[in-house]
Amino acid sequence: MADTNSKQPKSSSRREFLKNSGIALGGLMVGGVLGGSLFGSKKAEVEKVVEKSVNYNQALMFFNQEQFQLTEAACERIFPQDEHGPGAKELGVAFYIDHQLASPWGINAKDYMTGPFYPGEPTQGMQTSLKRAEIFTLGLQGLADYSKKKYNKRFTDLTEAEQDETLKVFEAGKEYQLAGTSTTGFFSLLRSMTIEGVYADPMYGGNKDMQGWKMRNYPGNQMSFAKDIEKDEFMKIEPKSLHDHMGH
Incomplete structure (x- = not known):
C-alpha cells in the first residue's frame, strides 16, 4: 500500500x-x-x-509624416507662438486636424454628397463634391508644389515671411490654382480647423494641457457654476476637460 x-x-x-x-x-x-x-x-x-503619463492622442490616424509636418508649419503661421502663450504647434493642433480628417466628419458622413452640383454664390461658401479629407489632401499638395515652384524649397524650410506670403496667395485664390478645388476653400478649411484645434476640448487632440483655454481664462467644461454664479467679481477658474469628469 x-x-x-x-x-x-x-x-x-x-x-x-x-x-x-x-x-x-x-x-x-x-x-x-x-x-x-x-x-x-x-x-x-x-x-x-x-x-509615466502618455498622451495617446499624439498618434497619426490620417496624415503621413510629410503631411503632418506641413500642416504643423502652416497652422503655426495662422496661430503663432507669442508673448501671450504657445502657438498651434505646441498646442498639438495638427493632431486635432489629423483626427478630425480620419473621422466620419472628414468624409462628410452626415452631409448630402450626391449631385447635381452647382457653383455656389460667394455668400454660400465653397460648393464641391469633394470630401473634407480630399480637399485638405489636395491643399497640402498644393502648398508643397507652390513652395517648390516659387522658392525651390519645401514649405517647412521656408522662412516665416515666405510661409506667410504663400498662405496669403492661397487665401486670395487668384495667383495659384489647385486641381479639383480652390486654394481659397482649402485655406478657409485650414484656418477654421486651426482655431478649432486651439480651443477644442483636449480630448480631441489639440489644446494641449488646456493652454488655449488658459490664455483666454476660459473655464472649460465645469460640472456646475452654482456656487459662483451670483458673485460680482470676475472668477478665474482652473479649467477642466471632459476627461476630468469621466467616471463621475
Whole structure:
C-alpha cells in the first residue's frame, strides 16, 4: 500500500514553486518572491515607467509624416507662438486636424454628397463634391508644389515671411490654382480647423494641457457654476476637460 505521506513534500514543493514563480492567475507576482529577485534594485525604475503619463492622442490616424509636418508649419503661421502663450504647434493642433480628417466628419458622413452640383454664390461658401479629407489632401499638395515652384524649397524650410506670403496667395485664390478645388476653400478649411484645434476640448487632440483655454481664462467644461454664479467679481477658474469628469 502506498504511503500517502510520501506525496506531501512533492505537493508542497509544487505549490511553493508556483507561488515563488508568480504563476498565479496567469500573471507575474511583481513584489512577490520572483518580483523581488527579478527587479531588485530596479524596482523604483519600473514603477517610474508605469507611472509615466502618455498622451495617446499624439498618434497619426490620417496624415503621413510629410503631411503632418506641413500642416504643423502652416497652422503655426495662422496661430503663432507669442508673448501671450504657445502657438498651434505646441498646442498639438495638427493632431486635432489629423483626427478630425480620419473621422466620419472628414468624409462628410452626415452631409448630402450626391449631385447635381452647382457653383455656389460667394455668400454660400465653397460648393464641391469633394470630401473634407480630399480637399485638405489636395491643399497640402498644393502648398508643397507652390513652395517648390516659387522658392525651390519645401514649405517647412521656408522662412516665416515666405510661409506667410504663400498662405496669403492661397487665401486670395487668384495667383495659384489647385486641381479639383480652390486654394481659397482649402485655406478657409485650414484656418477654421486651426482655431478649432486651439480651443477644442483636449480630448480631441489639440489644446494641449488646456493652454488655449488658459490664455483666454476660459473655464472649460465645469460640472456646475452654482456656487459662483451670483458673485460680482470676475472668477478665474482652473479649467477642466471632459476627461476630468469621466467616471463621475
